[in-house]
Amino acid sequence: MREVVVPLAQRSYTIAIGEGLLDRRDLLAPIVAGRQVAIVSNVTVAPLYAARLRAALEPDADCVIEVALPDGEAHKHWGTLNAIFDALLEHRFDRSAILVALGGGVVGDMTGFAAAVYQRGIDFIQVPTTLLAQVDSSVGGKTGINHPLGKNMIGAFHQPRLVLADVGCLATLPERELSAGLAEVIKHGAIADAAYLDAVERALPALLARDPGALADTVARSCEIKAGVVGSDERESGLRAILNFGHTFGHAIEAGLGYGEWLHGEAVGAGMVMAADLSRRLGLLDAAAAGRLRDAIAAAGLPVRGPAWPADRYVELMSVDKKAERGTPRFVLLEGLGRACVRRAPDDAVRETLAACAP
Ligand code: NAD
Numbered sequence: 001m002r003e004v005v006v007p008l009a010q011r012s013y014t015i016a017i018g019e020g021l022l023d024r025r026d027l028l029a030p031i032v033a034g035r036q037v038a039i040v041s042n043v044t045v046a047p048l049y050a051a052r053l054r055a056a057l058e059p060d061a062d063c064v065i066e067v068a069l070p071d072g073e074a075h076k077h078w079g080t081l082n083a084i085f086d087a088l089l090e091h092r093f094d095r096s097a098i099l100v101a102l103g104g105g106v107v108g109d110m111t112g113f114a115a116a117v118y119q120r121g122i123d124f125i126q127v128p129t130t131l132l133a134q135v136d137s138s139v140g141g142k143t144g145i146n147h148p149l150g151k152n153m154i155g156a157f158h159q160p161r162l163v164l165a166d167v168g169c170l171a172t173l174p175e176r177e178l179s180a181g182l183a184e185v186i187k188h189g190a191i192a193d194a195a196y197l198d199a200v201e202r203a204l205p206a207l208l209a210r211d212p213g214a215l216a217d218t219v220a221r222s223c224e225i226k227a228g229v230v231g232s233d234e235r236e237s238g239l240r241a242i243l244n245f246g247h248t249f250g251h252a253i254e255a256g257l258g259y260g261e262w263l264h265g266e267a268v269g270a271g272m273v274m275a276a277d278l279s280r281r282l283g284l285l286d287a288a289a290a291g292r293l294r295d296a297i298a299a300a301g302l303p304v305r306g307p308a309w310p311a312d313r314y315v316e317l318m319s320v321d322k323k324a325e326r327g328t329p330r331f332v333l334l335e336g337l338g339r340a341c342v343r344r345a346p347d348d349a350v351r352e353t354l355a356a357c358a359p
Pocket residue numbers: 042044045048071072073076103104105106107109129130132133136137138139140141142143152169170171172173174177
């Protein structure tokens with residue numbers, strides 16, 4: 001088992017990473033002993049893994065209840081959140097109760113937000129079951145739900161007490177979801193650690209074959225990188241922006257196609273190719289490095305071209321991106337593999353990139 005500590009002073013917590021952690025009563029007991037516990041999952045993940053988690057929790061907890069939410073981003077809203085509150089109130093859960101999020105980022109974000117506001121804030125544990133959730137959404141404490149007018153517009157920062165990333169759960173993950181998680185993994189290497197990017201490139205066949213050792217190494221290093229960035233910028237005032245590498249273009253693709261058409265990681269895959277191309281046009285990155293990144297993204301099973309829209313459409317979609325400042329989007333660019341910076345880019349260079357990467 002590997003451990004990564006997210007350093008946030010009195011809110012610091014541990015991410016435990018390995019195979020079979022769902023069954024590790026010893027890891028859970030120190031936090032859940034004597035407490036009311038609610039496992040919050042969804043109708044896809046609960047039948048696969050909730051019984052094992054319950055068995056690990058039950059001997060030490062005061063009681064364990066289960067809440068199974070409907071599956072999907074479309075359900076990440078107030079109505080679903082209320083189903084969690086209904087269950088907690090019906091079972092008279094008090095302020096010392098603890099929630100355990102068992103699922104992907106959707107379950108994690110909703111459960112974390114429920115914990116942030118139930119009786120003005122209770123503890124929660126993350127048990128992420130997608131690669132994306134293990135390397136990204138379970139690290140950093142952002143929780144929330146969607147509003148009809150915008151994704152993740154309602155939320156809170158609320159850090160978990162513990163994250164158990166059981167890479168064994170990834171065995172049942174659909175292939176597209178696995179690749180989507182790899183987009184964020186490649187991103188971590190690209191923005192922060194060239195040696196890690198090398199290692200991920202070499203490990204891609206093993207990762208796609210869901211080799212537990214390769215997955216655990218990768219989840220651990222990605223969590224370290226994200227935790228390092230978040231630890232120095234918990235509330236997203238500066239450095240944390242580099243985690244948006246590939247996301248300005250990616251969000252335009254997601255918004256233009258309608259959310260859900262491409263998975264987020266797929267849009268980020270094509271978006272990173274675009275951001276690397278733009279970095280090259282601005283003289284920050286050499287062509288060989290941009291080509292290598294593109295090859296790694298393709299080898300991970302991700303798209304490397306955006307939808308063939310006119311540049312105007314992309315520019316319009318990017319100007320409404322929430323990270324845009326007064327309409328001019330800033331881009332996370334690479335000054336070499338492993339080093340990111342945030343810059344405004346001249347409009348003509350952006351259009352050249354779009355012509356080349358979304359032909
Ligand atoms: P998801 O939670 O929708 O999971 C993807 C699909 O895989 C779902 O159908 C799910 O039921 C299924 N699934 C999950 N684990 C499985 C398993 N082990 N076996 C089989 N099927 C499984 O999607 P996601 O990519 O994990 O998360 C996306 C969400 O995360 C978005 O809502 C996004 O906004 C959020 N997010 C949050 C943060 C953050 O910092 N809080 C960061 C990135 C993304």
